[in-house]
Amino acid sequence: MSPQAQTKTDLDRKSIPGVDRLTIVANRLPVRRVEQGGRKRWQRSPGGLVSAVAPFVERCHGSWVGWPGYPEKEGPALKPFTHEDISIRPVPLSQDELDTFYYGFSNATLWPLYHDAIRPPVFRRSWWRAYVHVNRRYAQAAARAVEPGDTVWIHDYQLQLVPSMLRELVPKLRIGFFLHIPFPPEEIFARLPWRTQIIEGLLGSDLIGFQTKLGAQNFSRAARRFSAARGSDRQLDFSGRPIRVGPYPISIDVKHYEQLAASPEIIKRAEGLRDQMGRNRRVILGVDRLDYTKGIDLRLRAFRDVLERGRLSVRDCVFNQIAVPSREQVEQYQELRRNVEEEVGRINGEFSEPGLPAVHYHRRNLPVEDLMAFYLAADVLVITPLRDGMNLVAKEYVASRLDNTGVLVLSEFAGAAHELRSALLVNPYDIDGMASTLESAVRLSDRDVTRRMQAMRRVVKRHDVFKWADSFITELTR
Numbered sequence: 001m002s003p004q005a006q007t008k009t010d011l012d013r014k015s016i017p018g019v020d021r022l023t024i025v026a027n028r029l030p031v032r033r034v035e036q037g038g039r040k041r042w043q044r045s046p047g048g049l050v051s052a053v054a055p056f057v058e059r060c061h062g063s064w065v066g067w068p069g070y071p072e073k074e075g076p077a078l079k080p081f082t083h084e085d086i087s088i089r090p091v092p093l094s095q096d097e098l099d100t101f102y103y104g105f106s107n108a109t110l111w112p113l114y115h116d117a118i119r120p121p122v123f124r125r126s127w128w129r130a131y132v133h134v135n136r137r138y139a140q141a142a143a144r145a146v147e148p149g150d151t152v153w154i155h156d157y158q159l160q161l162v163p164s165m166l167r168e169l170v171p172k173l174r175i176g177f178f179l180h181i182p183f184p185p186e187e188i189f190a191r192l193p194w195r196t197q198i199i200e201g202l203l204g205s206d207l208i209g210f211q212t213k214l215g216a217q218n219f220s221r222a223a224r225r226f227s228a229a230r231g232s233d234r235q236l237d238f239s240g241r242p243i244r245v246g247p248y249p250i251s252i253d254v255k256h257y258e259q260l261a262a263s264p265e266i267i268k269r270a271e272g273l274r275d276q277m278g279r280n281r282r283v284i285l286g287v288d289r290l291d292y293t294k295g296i297d298l299r300l301r302a303f304r305d306v307l308e309r310g311r312l313s314v315r316d317c318v319f320n321q322i323a324v325p326s327r328e329q330v331e332q333y334q335e336l337r338r339n340v341e342e343e344v345g346r347i348n349g350e351f352s353e354p355g356l357p358a359v360h361y362h363r364r365n366l367p368v369e370d371l372m373a374f375y376l377a378a379d380v381l382v383i384t385p386l387r388d389g390m391n392l393v394a395k396e397y398v399a400s401r402l403d404n405t406g407v408l409v410l411s412e413f414a415g416a417a418h419e420l421r422s423a424l425l426v427n428p429y430d431i432d433g434m435a436s437t438l439e440s441a442v443r444l445s446d447r448d449v450t451r452r453m454q455a456m457r458r459v460v461k462r463h464d465v466f467k468w469a470d471s472f473i474t475e476l477t478r
């Protein structure tokens with residue numbers, strides 16, 4: 001049975017009480033346009049959100065409102081269409097809207113602000129106006145897709161004004177909102193010139209979900225301070241309506257990753273990687289979007305430290321960094337790329353030996369089969385974000401380690417650290433601490449490795465992405 005067929009069968013056994021029709025509103029549609037043999041067609045997009053949520057929407061014959069993934073061109077607008085039982089409602093965005101709403105306000109204002117202001121957020125009034133305008137367009141597209149009494153689930157930081165805008169357009173809706181990134185502490189959120197509007201936008205929901213308890217608390221506190229909302233960390237009252245707030249940690253399609261990990265083709269690719277990198281060397285792996293929140297530069301700095309002090313050598317280990325290009329139009333991302341590439345060059349220049357590079361740097365988006373082969377080939381996965389909503393890579397690595405081998409080094413500032421307590425937890429700002437932990441990870445006894453991985457696999461298997469979506473929708477429709 002194919003992974004997808006298996007997943008569908010499992011889901012068909014469940015039902016969603018009280019949900020006849022579900023509409024998802026997200027920045028992107030669940031489909032992307034691909035060209036095959038000179039013909040363009042739509043294909044289901046990969047990724048956790050789509051694989052978790054799409055099966056629910058299919059069963060309800062629901063709709064998905066989002067951007068199709070390319071700038072609007074001159075000519076007739078893309079009309080709604082149906083793809084695999086989901087009614088697709090495209091929201092076209094012009095290049096100018098992408099520059100101001102998406103790269104500007106979403107990714108140069110909100111993204112850094114919500115990640116502890118690791119980079120200074122840029123506050124520009126024209127970007128804010130574009131954010132309001134584009135959020136209204138999403139709300140209008142959603143309003144056209146729904147009927148009174150429907151359930152709507154809105155996703156992420158790009159669309160925080162949509163809950164209240166949509167409620168104004170269609171009052172009798174059940175509206176849920178889920179934030180995939182952290183919600184910052186009150187004193188950081190306080191800097192945002194439009195903090196009250198953002199809070200009031202979110203308060204249009206009936207249920208607001210966050211990755212962690214801390215995120216939920218931060219939001220409730222900010223809501224009480226910057227709006228007229230009153231109540232506790234779990235329930236607020238605003239405009240005469242109750243709004244529930246809580247943690248709903250996202251997860252992955254565990255069975256899908258387990259099936260990929262058992263595939264002979266992927267096992268063969270992993271063996272090939274091991275042969276190429278040297279059977280006697282421990283393989284250390286990092287996998288991230290090339291984003292300054294992910295701590296790639298600090299992790300490489302710690303690896304250099306380990307080599308400099310002679311605690312490990314290129315004969316003992318090799319570091320692989322997969323860095324997926326991301327938001328390259330934003331200046332802070334260009335700067336990060338320069339820093340990372342300089343550090344890789346420096347480490348290789350100082351420590352590589354003929355046939356034994358210290359770091360392999362892959363700046364590309366790999367096919368999922370190749371990514372899985374890296375997961376299987378890696379003795380140690382190093383995930384060291386300075387702040388991360390959850391981090392699905394950590395969970396995917398754990399799901400793919402069917403034989404309970406593999407060590408996870410994980411930042412305590414990733415949402416995943418609240419669940420994966422048996423990882424080797426690190427503070428990514430502490431270079432000495434990270435260097436020692438890297439060394440321990442490479443030298444950890446087999447017994448310890450197995451014990452830790454078994455514990456983490458239990459956690460990940462118990463709470464997969466379907467449980468996540470189910471628990472949110474169940475609470476929303478309660």
Ligand code: GDG
Nearest residue numbers: 180250289324364365366367368371388389390391392393
């Ligand atoms: C945001 C939040 C939260 C990575 N490299 C390749 C590749 N990937 C896939 C991974 C994983 C996904 O990308 C990355 O997910 P993360 O969760 O690690 O990070 P963000 O993109 O920052 O996601 C995060 C998430 O939303 C969900 O709520 O966990 O905290 O920041 O699935 O496998 N996939 C392929 N090739 C690659 O080279 N095919």
